[in-house]
Structure formats: structure tokens, C-alpha cells
Amino acid sequence: MNKDAKIYVAGHNGMVGSAIKRNLEKKGFTNFVTRSFEELDLLNENDVADFFRAEKPEYVVLAAAKVGGIIANNTYRAQFIYENLMIQNHVIHQSYLNGVKKLLFLGSSCIYPRMAEQPMHEEALLTGLLESTNEPYAIAKIAGIKMCEAYHAQYGCNFISIMPTNLYGQNDNYDLEKSHVLPALIRKMKLGKFLMEKNMDALRADLSKLPIEGVDGSFDMDVITNVLRKYGISSEDGKVSITLWGTGSPMREFLHVDDMADASVYLLQNYNAPDTTPSHVNIGCGEDLSIKDLSEIVRKTVDYQGEIVWDTTKPDGTPRKLLDVSKLNNLGWIPNITIEEGIRRVVGNY
Numbered sequence: 001m002n003k004d005a006k007i008y009v010a011g012h013n014g015m016v017g018s019a020i021k022r023n024l025e026k027k028g029f030t031n032f033v034t035r036s037f038e039e040l041d042l043l044n045e046n047d048v049a050d051f052f053r054a055e056k057p058e059y060v061v062l063a064a065a066k067v068g069g070i071i072a073n074n075t076y077r078a079q080f081i082y083e084n085l086m087i088q089n090h091v092i093h094q095s096y097l098n099g100v101k102k103l104l105f106l107g108s109s110c111i112y113p114r115m116a117e118q119p120m121h122e123e124a125l126l127t128g129l130l131e132s133t134n135e136p137y138a139i140a141k142i143a144g145i146k147m148c149e150a151y152h153a154q155y156g157c158n159f160i161s162i163m164p165t166n167l168y169g170q171n172d173n174y175d176l177e178k179s180h181v182l183p184a185l186i187r188k189m190k191l192g193k194f195l196m197e198k199n200m201d202a203l204r205a206d207l208s209k210l211p212i213e214g215v216d217g218s219f220d221m222d223v224i225t226n227v228l229r230k231y232g233i234s235s236e237d238g239k240v241s242i243t244l245w246g247t248g249s250p251m252r253e254f255l256h257v258d259d260m261a262d263a264s265v266y267l268l269q270n271y272n273a274p275d276t277t278p279s280h281v282n283i284g285c286g287e288d289l290s291i292k293d294l295s296e297i298v299r300k301t302v303d304y305q306g307e308i309v310w311d312t313t314k315p316d317g318t319p320r321k322l323l324d325v326s327k328l329n330n331l332g333w334i335p336n337i338t339i340e341e342g343i344r345r346v347v348g349n350y
Helices: 015-026 047-056 070-075 077-097 132-154 181-196 200-209 221-230 259-269 291-302 326-330 339-348
Strands: 008-009 059-062 100-107 160-164 165-170 233-236 238-245 254-256 280-284 307-312
Touching: 008 015, 015 259, 015 280, 047 077, 059 077, 070 221, 077 160, 077 254, 077 307, 100 132, 100 259, 100 339, 132 160, 132 339, 160 238, 160 259, 165 259, 181 200, 181 233, 181 238, 181 291, 181 339, 200 221, 221 233, 233 339, 254 259, 254 339, 259 280, 280 326, 291 339
Parallel strands: 008 059, 059 100, 100 160, 160 280, 165 254, 238 307
Antiparallel strands: 233 238
16 A cells, blocks of 8 residues: 555544544555545435545545444344445445455454354354344444455455454443443443532533433433433432443453554555455454453542442343454454553543
């Protein structure tokens, strides 16, 4: 890749896309083309076609997607499969039609079967049933992988796919209805800490920056406490508790988004679409921990002193999700940021 190559980063305002763009900039790339959602609706086939014909990017990073945590995935099932399929179909097909030299498609580790052998290697794809709560999203991402493979097989396109593990970091989503587990833990414990300290100014400022169901810092405290309670943040008789879903026993792997971006750019520069399948590459750190242990790291980092309650009537999700990253390691890349250091960075910048 030449440093002046024209690169389209789809989803450049999101956590993943912005991290990849930062990494490319750090490595000296300068010629970017980007569009916000307001400027280009990737769900609109004609708009995407017009954009590609006008801009003619040489490289495409497809990081745009409809994403969310277990609640959002299970609630907005139709939107998750439809919107992700449409985004992928339009961008990948137009990349082919307009002679893009290389495309990097970002999937998710949820593509693997719920009961896949751990750690999950690339060959586990399509060998069993998916986790039901995020099945629509996973099916869309599997379709994206297979689309890249099919366009390589039929047209010779150099379209590659990567499957990141659970990501966190700068520009993460802290919306309690739609966020993933780690940002939700951080925000819940931050809000719980504000309640414990009776720091209502900080509490109101947090809600003003990111309202919960439309409730911002200007609302009466009764309204604020009610919406916080709905999302498991309670203060009763001076005691503050945070309620989390499930048992805390599921094992999860987490990778800082800056590490993921570095791996993505490394593969963009050093990995080409193979003729064999599966062609995708897992991106992770190769280590996992329980959600309960993760919550304790966040508790310590945030300095939250209240109670943590586990609501065992709520689903745990997949029992374990650990990626086999030997393929990535053999290609020459390893991560640099530990989970403790990564969470310190995120909490410090919250």
C-alpha cells in the first residue's frame, strides 16, 4: 500500500472505524475518504453506487455496522439482520464493480457456534447452532465473510475478513440499552459511585451528556432515580447496588480497540485473500476471564464501593467465547495492551 493510496473507511466515526483510521494515520497514510451517516446512507444502494463511482477508493475498510449488546441484539433482531446485510451487500458489491484493490471486512466472534470447542478456531465456522440472542447479527456477519470469499473465487477480488473478539476503548458506546458488557459495567459503576458520594452534579452531568431513555440531568431526582433503577443502579436506605445480568460465570475475551486496529492494518498490508476457506482471521489476545472477574477489575479501577447483585433470572449468553489466534500470531502479529491497562485507559478518559 502506498502512503498516498485512497482509503475509504466506512464507519469512521465508530469505535472500530475511528481506531483503524487513527492507526493508518499514525503509519503515515494521508488520503482518506469518509462520509458520516448523514452524508451517505449505506442502506441506500443508489447512494452507495454514486459514492463509489465518484470517489473511486483504492482500499476499503468496512467497519460500518449496526452493533449492540445482548439486550439490543435480542430486541432489535430484524433491524440487526436487515441493516447489516444491506450495508455489506452494497459496499462489497460496489467495491467489486469499481475495482477496489483490497477490502477489509470486519465481523465478530459471535459467528461461531454457541457450543464451539474452545478456543474457537477459524474452521469452527458453520459447524453448529449459534447463540440465539445474537443469531440475526451473527448470520449477517457470516454472510459477509462468505460474500468476500465468493467474490474472490468468482472475480478474483482481494477481499479479506477479520473476526475481532469483544472490543472496548475510545469512542465506545455507553448507552445502557445498547452497549456491550464492558462499557455498561464502567458506566453503571461510575453512576453508582456518584450516588454513593451523593455527587449529584456529576450524576446530572453524566446524564446530560448521554441521557437514558430521554432522561437527562435536568429532570427531577425522582425521575432520574427511577430510570437508573430500571437499568440496575439503585440507592435504597443509603445503600447503593448495581444489578448485572446472569451469573457472572460466562468467560469472555477482551481486546483494546487500538490493538485491534493495529492488527487490522497489519493484515491489510500483509495478508491477501487465499484460495482456500475459511479465509477469515481471528483477532484477539488469546486469553479470557469471567464476567464476574471483569466486574471486579472495573470495580477496583472505578473505585466503586457498593454492592454488585447478579440477576440469575436473566440470560448469560454463550458460556465461553475465546478465539484461537494462532493463525494471526503465525502471520506475525501479537497484542500489546493488557486488560488491566486497557480498562485504566478507558476509565481515565470516561
